[in-house]
Amino acid sequence: MNDNALSRIAQLAASxxxxxxxxxxxxxxxxxxxxxxxxxxxxTSWPRFQLVWFYTVDLAKRADFATKIALxxxxxxxxxxxxxxxxxxxxxSGAVPELEYRTYWGxxxxxxIQDLNNALNAATTGPLHEWLALISLEKGMRSELxxxxxxxxxxxx
Amino acid sequence: xxSTSPLCPADRLEHRSDLVVRPIPEIRLCLxxxxxxxxxxTLNASSWLLFEACTGAxxxxxEARVVQLADAHDSxxxxxxxxxxxxxxxxxxxLSIVQRRQPxxxxxxxxx
Numbered sequence: 001m002n003d004n005a006l007s008r009i010a011q012l013a014a015s016x017x018x019x020x021x022x023x024x025x026x027x028x029x030x031x032x033x034x035x036x037x038x039x040x041x042x043x044t045s046w047p048r049f050q051l052v053w054f055y056t057v058d059l060a061k062r063a064d065f066a067t068k069i070a071l072x073x074x075x076x077x078x079x080x081x082x083x084x085x086x087x088x089x090x091x092x093s094g095a096v097p098e099l100e101y102r103t104y105w106g107x108x109x110x111x112x113i114q115d116l117n118n119a120l121n122a123a124t125t126g127p128l129h130e131w132l133a134l135i136s137l138e139k140g141m142r143s144e145l146x147x148x149x150x151x152x153x154x155x156x157x
Numbered sequence: 158x159x160s161t162s163p164l165c166p167a168d169r170l171e172h173r174s175d176l177v178v179r180p181i182p183e184i185r186l187c188l189x190x191x192x193x194x195x196x197x198x199t200l201n202a203s204s205w206l207l208f209e210a211c212t213g214a215x216x217x218x219x220e221a222r223v224v225q226l227a228d229a230h231d232s233x234x235x236x237x238x239x240x241x242x243x244x245x246x247x248x249x250x251x252l253s254i255v256q257r258r259q260p261x262x263x264x265x266x267x268x269x
Contacts, residue, residue: 001209006226009209012185012202014230019204019245021252024188024197 047083047106048148051113054099055141061134065101068131075127078105078119081112087131098140113145164247166217169258172208176254180205189254198252207245211255216246 013019057065069087077084085104090097105116123129135141164170172178177190187205189198200208206226210219220242227238249255 001212003226006206006209006222007229008182009202009206010223010226011230012182013206013227016185016201016203018241019207019248020201021204021208021245021248021254022199023252024199 046148047085047108048151049107049110049112050085050146051105051107051116052144052146053101053103053105053135053141054143055101055103055135056099056138057101057134058136065131065134068127068134072127072131078116078128080115081108082106082116082119099142101135107145110145164216164243164250166215166220168216169213170211170216170219170246170250170255171213171258172211173254173256178208191252191254198254200249203241204245204249207242208249208255211246211249213258216243219246 072084073086083106085106087101087103090100090102107113107116120128120132123132173191175192179188179190180186181188185202187200187202187208189200189208190196191198206223207219210223214222220239223242224238246255250257
């Protein structure tokens, strides 16, 4: 780099004060934060993994949504390697109220996500299909796959 | 940040050759991608100036050059800037984006 180019940077640096260099810690938007090992004591009543959906429902459809959820929860919900663990509405949140609903799915193993997908795809009629159809497909909705901390590998993140 | 031995005035410094450097003068920053281990390092303009000055010159030569360049734009005393330069160079070495140039062996077995 020639002196002119260096001088231009020096000009930029004039109001900068002392030099500072630091590692950039990017916000993680996808991928795993923790890896998991088969170990860890997991009570059989607690799923090793949970898949959580964060979503919203159109204001005009919320009453219907609550009815459909009640109908689904009083029927035979999903069981097996993937289990239905409830749908919750946010009561109070420290975040901007955009995604007010959470649905929790329990997974015995990571492979059980395929069972869940199969069951969701197979639900073309019935209570499950009816409440799924009321979820608004909006930008920002997301899901998180979480593993129980007792099974997480150390020193990752 | 890795802990490295303190710089000496005679140490010759150069960039690592495997870096990807992306200056963003609009916001007075320079981003440096450092592979192995993969991280992104942000440099403010003062640190960026030091980084660009590390082309094989010695620490004392870099200090003199940077202080001289800054004289035209910075009204602070040169003595205070010299200390900052040394600290800033050390930071770049600790972050492994600048390294000490290995001495080149000569035919007589001495080094240059």
